[in-house]
Amino acid sequence: MGAIEVTDLRMSYGELRAVDGVSFEVAEGEFFGILGPNGAGKTTTLELIEGLRKPDSGEILLLGERPWPRNDRLLPRLGVQLQASAFFERLTTREQIRTFAALYGVAPTIADEWLERVGLADKADTRTEDLSGGQSQRLSIAIALVHDPEVLFLDEPTASLDPQARRNLWDLLSSLNESGRTVVLTTHYMEEAEALCDRVAIMDHGILLKLDSPAALVRGLDAPVRISVGAGQLTAAEGAALEGVDSADEEGGGLVLTTRQPSQVLTRLAADNRLDGLQVKAATLEDVFLDVTGREYRA
Template sequence: MTEERAAVAVSDIRKSYGDLHAVDGVSFTVAEGEFFGILGPNGAGKTTTLEIIEGLRKPDSGDVRLLGENPWPRNSKLLPRIGVQLQASSFFEKLTAKEQLQTFGSLYGVSAATAASYLELVGLTDKANEQENKLSGGQRQRLSIACALVHDPDIVFLDEPTAALDPQARRNLWDVLREIQKRGKTIVYTTHYLDEAEILCDRVAIMDNGRILAMDPPAVLVRGLDAPTHVTLQKGALSLEDAEALPGVEETHENEVSLSISTRRPAEVLSTLAERGALDGLQVRTATLEDVFLNLTGREYRA
């Protein structure tokens, strides 16, 4: 993919604050229609990278092309074509959800009826006449995304849109994000939830300490790790000695409630367990993006 055809093209951008290298030589491209995730723990440099791409912050060095344009200094040509949802959302006081959208839409010449229609996209039709301050955290996040989409931008930037949401609200928001991509939008988003990115993203860049450690589709990153599969059995389903003797087993561990087996030949192990009738309560855990992060950094993932 050439930079001319990319929705986003970032080349060796850097941003420092004193001795802190917040962004330290980051490069990547994002294709039109792609769902691209920038992942990493708090302080990894995700938000600063996004703000540089959006034209909210000037890089110390490097080059950014957003829809073929330079976003800095603030590029008025880009404003109608991008939607931005920041970590901290601000709304107009005392306006209802519908009025919030209509007000944002009016800034771009969007009709009141068209603006209000975005409530359906984010599942807030029944909250149209509720004041923003009476909405739940998840509902406010969805309203914030609707405001970023109300002028029908080509590319949407979302900075940790599911942060601080409960599991139910997070999964509801996943459906919204999938629907946005179905509409042909390019999505660039940051998160520190690796499990979420593994489900939603076409490609991910894993960041830490201002640098990209790895970048690829989630499944490719996980396959490249060559990590063992972990099979967990209820204690008593198989003795520790019998588990250690199974073909393909690399490591075993037993505690008060379960027996765990590590293997790189899961099909063989599972077939043998089935023959022995030891499948009751069985759980299988394959490698995840969190395992990739641990392998890259040598330490536990921290949110």
Template sequence: MKPLLEALHIKKKFQTLTAVDDISLHVAPGECLALLGPNGAGKTTTVEILEGLQSPDSGTVKLFGQDMTPRSKRDLMQRVGVMLQETNLYKKLTVKETLSLFRSFFKQGLDVQQAIQIVQLEDKQNARLEELSGGQKQRAFLACALVNEPELLFLDEPTTGLDPQSRRMIWDLLDKEKGKGRGILLTTHYMDEAEYLADRVAIVDHGKIITEGSPEELIRQYCGEQVLSFSFEDTDARHENLLEENLAWFKQVKKVQNRYEFIAQNLVSAIHDLTQATSKLSLKLAGIEMRRSTLEDVFLTLTGRSIRDA
């Protein structure tokens, strides 16, 4: 199956800053690729190049097997949908009027009423954009991205600032669209969103893709399956020195506020070692818990910082 989107060795530099440094990626039909990374990592510039908003200094971008050039871009973008993180549209227009405007930009696509039904805004179609809640606005903007029945969707932080119910509704809508064979390129700072929607994840830092794979593959490769998290009743820094001397794996522990987290390959053995060492040293554990490893742990392992902190 030919990729809908293929970027090969794209580079972009702004004066002395290299924003994109030899990035290659692809998106196949029915596949969601999540592009993750901290602010300043090069995600936005990469996506703008892929959308045709910027030109790379070198490298190539192909949409639907064709090179994206100034001459071909207009026709190629007829087959693409874009949903920006912040969309500023005329707020006095109704949902139906807004979608009618967007539909007029394309040679073919959905009937406006069909687009409204997909995002479940039938009861708000005559409401002005300024009257909608945050979740309703995002669904209206998603309808604008879908109105031309695109083969490829670009989604930039589609659920930022939304409540959990609205986020889940948009996830379900996007999952259905992916099931229709649409390719999706997603940027997000929500790790649970990437795990739910993405078939593959590419983590970008300093303008490079530092790793790529399915969420499950990356978690297994970099983190194992389980995380042991624990804390002590007091926060005496001397605990760390004592535990380093008595626990072979303590140097691999990451401190998150007042808690310690260890990616355990053998959870039972790690708990046994921890309780033995704390008993020997007369240290009092305030809490101990086990949780499944996540993409957040992968990001922290690879970059040394939380994606939220970044």
């Protein structure tokens, strides 16, 4: 049995089908990502699994139990970080996390250790209303983890973080997953999903469109590789004449070769000593995401 089993899950708000027949499983110890544009149904799916909302239909098993109606047996086994943080008023950062820790019978020393782990030890005596958006986000994640949950739900956990804080949080989340926790997150950062997730589900308009490992999804796209060579290395005509090259276009002062046979093209460029300024760009999860969901702006 997996940590999470979702079968034909459906949830509507009036005429809007927020979740429309979604099914998937998450294995114990898996790092699972849910991706999609704004309004795709990611957050609603998470809230249904967490037991925060009642589905219109479908079945959810979380650690072998049904999360709705609210299941008191599940609550101590889950950690939940929501998109919008809500803290007790007029408490310091230390007081906040110690209060949540006390609800689970966790010692204050462990709460303080979590402040250290998310880089907030120097803000322990700062009231939470005076924290920056990124600092509040890190505190909410520490609170979700303070009682050592078996399954951790993270809804856009790095949305307000600067690049350095985001990378540090990736390291923390990777270490948590390596220790056996199941982690489910939604994110808009494709690089984040590629770096962290064992598998990702891509949703749009409430429907699950793709589900696989990031590497398998990229391979399935069958997108060409772009090879950029520095200025003066190759003319457009010479590039187009190389065996295995689909197109050769001048770009940014250099030349970009598009190919589905990169090994052959790179071998030829090396043999001709034309590797100065060379860059190779393969398809990424972002390319898969855009191919599946389209490129139009979303509100």
